[in-house]
Amino acid sequence: MTLAPEESLVKSRDRVKAYGEVFTPRHMVEQMIDVVAEDIESIDKTVLEPAAGDGNFLVAILERKLRTVGSTVEPELHAQESLFALASIYGVELLEDNHADAKAAMLETFLDFHRRLGTPCQANASLHRAAAFLIDANIVRGNTLTGLDPAGEELQLSWWTRSTETPGYVLREPFTLSSLREEGLFDFAVYESYAPCAIDKVYLEVRA
Numbered sequence: 001m002t003l004a005p006e007e008s009l010v011k012s013r014d015r016v017k018a019y020g021e022v023f024t025p026r027h028m029v030e031q032m033i034d035v036v037a038e039d040i041e042s043i044d045k046t047v048l049e050p051a052a053g054d055g056n057f058l059v060a061i062l063e064r065k066l067r068t069v070g071s072t073v074e075p076e077l078h079a080q081e082s083l084f085a086l087a088s089i090y091g092v093e094l095l096e097d098n099h100a101d102a103k104a105a106m107l108e109t110f111l112d113f114h115r116r117l118g119t120p121c122q123a124n125a126s127l128h129r130a131a132a133f134l135i136d137a138n139i140v141r142g143n144t145l146t147g148l149d150p151a152g153e154e155l156q157l158s159w160w161t162r163s164t165e166t167p168g169y170v171l172r173e174p175f176t177l178s179s180l181r182e183e184g185l186f187d188f189a190v191y192e193s194y195a196p197c198a199i200d201k202v203y204l205e206v207r208a
């Protein structure tokens with residue numbers, strides 16, 4: 001197996017034993033994504049990584065979706081569509097350090113795409129704040145098998161639906177990870193709802 005010089009697949013033997021922590025090398029991640037590329041590269045196709053590690057799959061999937069944004073969307077919609085791409089990618093990770101790495105890698109990948117396009121995305125820009133917010137909401141720390149976070153609470157995610165009335169607007173509907181295993185799927189009704197809002201203002205969390 002050929003690894004890029006900076007790649008290490010194991011952090012420690014203890015972590016391999018306790019958490020099954022072995023990272024998939026980048027070239028293999030790309031090969032695996034190639035198998036489902038047509039599906040996964042579409043901006044709105046939903047993806048959930050149940051054992052996100054340091055985010056290697058999440059980042060590779062985001063890169064593919066951003067490539068689609070860059071090649072198929074008019075420049076004035078790059079910001080909006082890149083945020084919808086981000087909103088379609090979910091991850092769950094058990095370990096604090098891996099979870100932080102995964103979120104940081106997603107944000108960096110997103111910002112890098114916009115820096116190359118010359119889009120303003122400094123820390124206080126709406127685009128940056130919305131991206132960081134979506135990443136925090138979608139890439140959560142907890143146990144996929146139990147559906148619980150480190151405090152023992154139900155892991156909560158949000159479903160992001162495009163508004164059919166106002167282009168660029170999104171409707172946020174929270175649900176628990178556990179509900180995905182139940183017959184009815186998505187326990188949306190249990191949670192407070194949010195008002196539809198422009199996706200680049202999603203961090204304002206306006207309630208319905």
Ligand SMILES: C[S@@+](CC[C@H](N)C(=O)[O-])C[C@H]1O[C@@H](n2cnc3c(N)ncnc32)[C@H](O)[C@@H]1O
Pocket residue numbers: 019020021022023024025050051052053054055056057092093094095098142143144145146
């Ligand atoms: C085998 S690594 C895979 C990481 C990445 N998906 C990859 O292929 O490179 C397993 C990761 O899953 C995490 N993990 C193990 N059990 C988990 C669980 N029950 N819920 C969420 N994450 C878990 C570990 O902390 C570790 O980061």
